[in-house]
Amino acid sequence: MIKGLHFKQEREKLDNLEKNRHYISWPVLALMAFVTVIGFDDIIYNFKNQGMGVITSWILMLFLYVIPYSLMVGQLGSIFNQEGGGLSSWIRGTNGEFLGYFTAWTYWAASIPYVVDTANSVVIGLGWAIEGSGKFQDTMSNGQFALWTLLVFVVFIMVQSRFKRSLELLSSIGGIAMFGMTVLFVIMALSSLGLGGHIATQPMNLSAIVPKFDLKYLTTVGLLIYAVNGCELIAPFVTKMKNPRREFPKSMLMLVIMTAFLTIFGSFALGIFFDAHHLPNDLKMNGSYYAFQALGQQYHVGNLFMYLFAWTEVVYLAALLSVLLDAMTRMLISDTGRRYMPQFLRKTNRAGLPINGYLLTCLLSGFILFLGIFLPEMNDVFNWLLNLNGIISPGVTCWIFYAFMRVRKNPKQYPSEYVFIKNNRLAWWIGLWALIITAIATVFGIAPQDVAEFSPIWWHELVINIGAIIVLIGLGAVLPVITKREEKYGVAFSKSQCFTMLLLTITTMILSVIVGSTKLVERNLIVVGIIVCGFVVVYLVGKRRPQ
Template sequence: MSNSTKAKKLSFWTLVLLIFVPTFGFGNITTNAVALGPASIPSWLIVSVLFFFPLSGIIAELASANNDKGGGIYSWIECGLGEKWAYIGTWSYFIANLFYLQMIFVRIPVMTSWAIFGENRFGDTHTVLLSVMAIFLVVILTWAATKGVKNFSRLSDFGGKFTIVATIIFIVFAIIGYFMGTPSATEFSKSTVIPKVNADYLSTFAWLLFSVAGAEVAGTYISDVENPKKNFPKGVIMATLFIAVAYIIGSVAVCLIASPDVLTKAGLKNANYIVYKILAENWGLNGKIAVQIYSIILTITSVAAYIVWVESPIRAMFSEVPKGTFPEFLTRKNEDGTLINALWIQCAIVIVFIIVPILGLHSVESFFVLLANLSSLSLVVPYIILAAAYMAYRLKGNKPPFVMFKSKGSVMFISILVLILGIAGFFGAGFGDIANAENSSAAVKSIIMNYGGPVILILLGLVITLPSKHKTKKN
């Protein structure tokens, strides 16, 4: 019996991949390369050292302290700041997922266009068409999620592995090509590599923080890991190291293949595909066919992954908070444990998110930039709360089984560092649009579009719990 139980446990390296796959994304490399060019390389290093590693250390310690609770952001925040802040942090994480879903549903039509035609047929004037297709996909994939995600989990897992293999192939062939005589498409010099800290860089800085988010996703699996007190914290740190190195080396490879001008012209929506096309052509292959093959597999596996992603954050959100926090309507499950009502409410909210921006945006590229800003600033909120919870937990004299930061001084330094960078990331997202606005009216519009949605939804999270809490107290 013991051997059978042990066989079902997640191994150390399975855990590392479980963290790496949903966290690392090749699109994150090209997104930041579009915005920063070769300056993205040291930027990844800065973010990894000053934010990603400290945050992963915090997660590792809090996970080891709560390994008997099933893990997850809720329990990690609760042990330091109590139930109220644990709820706010978890709800904020859920809100960030809503904005992320908005972004990926808009990306799928572009992805499909590359798969079918070998190019993006959605020009900057097709914002409304892209949004209509995204709304259609929201409804279809939500319906698929209500039927159960188990059927799609294997395909999603394959998609994660495919992304890793495709990224490795890109990096290896880009670097080999350079050493075999293919000249670098980018000039690497002091003036191009050193980041210029201005309003635009502050906006992109939030994207960098968003790109390294994900070490927390394995929290709910901590009880399934072999020797969790030892392997889970070490797995988090190891995955963090791999992700940081992959982003840095991947950025070098992208810059070798495509110049800043080419990346800027491609934009956020196309850069991910353009670089693969150029790489294939550098090796004498048909770039169109190569990018079509890449896009076809990416589209199929991404759709499966997104169906899983539509459902899994909702399951985590409503399973971790205490019973009675939400109205019964939202927490109602079917026989498979799927929260059907919550899924359709989420679907309606995401549709509203997709519709609202197109009323004031005039290009697809500006639409993608706004979605990147919304996703980024929303996700740093739970990390800010998590850092505060960790500092409170450790300063109370608690010592988790796994300790990365031993002294009180190091605990305070690391916590404050993550807090400051998280706050900078929150206000930095969209700051470039505000600073570069033509007039005060345009600046106010940018503030509302970038910060209004997340703030209103976080406050809404507190409001919707009031009836349930009142009912609980009355009983």
């Protein structure tokens, strides 16, 4: 009798806790995913690549890629909810510790071009917000552009350590405001047709929205995937829903509907103001501002909409950059642990900040900027950095589908509250389909875009694409070796070795800049040779036992 009464009381407590527990509703989760997945700039970038044909590409992507991708993420997040639902924990749970570390590294490495691109966009946004035109960046050389970007890095690394929470809130508000501006643009652009506006893209018919499926098209698919990925960031919240099995698919359906509205109608709206057959060369860099300028002219309010967008963009990107610089570094240092990450990178200051991790982020960001300064114009630098995201980001997304395939191959070992497709064999094949599509997009994305095929600049961009990938991904394989040196010798490198390697690195960069600024036809090969020789010498110095 006493046991029965005690059980009844405990049951009532559990029921009360269940009633008071805070759940995330499916519309809220859909909005959270929406903010991470698509933005106005993503629509601009892909409109530049494919013109009006991108409408068909968006439809195909939504039904053949986004829906299965988001639902797979939901199941993985449900399975590994105790580990935070991060991508590296999914791989660690299915493939072991080292592959989990390497996934964390590649995810972090993929963020480097993204934060560099974000810093560039901050500089460009400030120019438009202050000058009201693209004059600011037009007067800068590539070197000045790189210096401004590095200055932005240093400033925001300092700022985020003091105002991190405020910046996280600011980036969330700015993100919602950015999507609000995007929806405003789409609605007002379509409404302008009823006020006597005309469509700039002619002829506007069915053939205009069908892309040409050729080699060039394949090179642009990676940027489409880059535009719609990021859904894995909401995976940890799947288990915070009251009924994930029933509510999560609703969230993803809402996400797809909202994404479809913005991408399809957004691309059509751009076709109202821009002739898709003759697009400005700098559309990727300045297209968002051009679009809101055109909208203001259509409604006879001058640059009002452009200024609203420019300041929204600056505030959002500045806050986002500060949070990213902190979050990505902390994630890498804390998630990989002591086994593979060198002690000097895990070292923190009195405030608990991984200062050497920040330094590594800045050095690799500087390396990416260094590769870009040999391109002819600043617009080329911006486009190249953006397209680099279209290579590395889809490559990292492959890990998601690989983890999902492993889970569905051993379903009893990985129970889940939410399951995407009950038939394990069918689910495995869908995972393989997504993996193959993403891998193909990654490989073809290495081919340069926005420049004439097989021209000197095309070959130059191909070389620096491959170089950037080797350094960013390859360094992840080097760090465990450095960790072993620390364990064996107490320190990885002596002070004299560190000084020598730093001096050699600086010398290599200076020589490359001098040669790269000349008019030599063979300068690209010479620069590559200098960099390779520099790496070899640094490697030989670092290989020696620390004294």
